Amino acid sequence: MWADEAALDAAGRRLDEWESGLAAQAARARDLAARTQALTGIARSDDGLVEVTVDAAGLLADLRLDERTRRHSAAHTARQVVATARAARADLLRRLTEATAETLGADDPAARAIVDSHRRRLDPDQGPPDARR
Template sequence: MWADAAALDAAARRVDDWEAAFADRARRTRSLTSRIQALTGTARSPDRMVEATVDSSGQLVALRLDERTRQHSATHTSEQIVATARAERFHVSELRDGQPYPTTRHEVDAFEDRAYAHEERWWTDHPVRPERAL
């Protein structure tokens, strides 16, 4: 099958190179996977009374409420928690999916379009609004 030893050696080197490349890709994939799994994001409500941290899957992993939340109704506070966590879930999903952080006006506009579409889909999937559930 092989014309000479040099051709056989060249083929063996190519196979070794492929094997090394696959091993490197596997290592990089494991590294990226662990970095993505460790990804968290924290958002604050506009009034800074609610701080929500979500993990890479969008699960709420930490919640901090400012003392001023005691001055508001439970409904208002729960709405702020839901909205803040939802916004950060969207942001973390953007990062997880490799979307760049918006820096130009065009990127900010595209980000806002995706965020509004995400929020519309969320309310479509969750038709009972918290303020109407009471």
């Protein structure tokens, strides 16, 4: 089947390189998964009355309201919470994008696909993830 030993050796080297490349890619994917699962997004309203933390999925993990919110209407505070939650998801998207670029490389097609997927899910202009259900 092989014309000579050199062609067989070259084919073996290519297979070894392919296998090691796949192993390295799998290791980077595991590293990225571990990094992104630990990420959060945090934002504070301009007036400092509302602080929101979202988890790696973009869901509300913590909400802190300053006592001064009592001086405002419930509607005002609600608007602040929603806007700050959107900003927290934007912060999470920024952190996810950075972690992906650092782990896989900004030009990697898989990295671009991962970031695009997160962007569709977390884009602050699309509203909160809970509202789209």
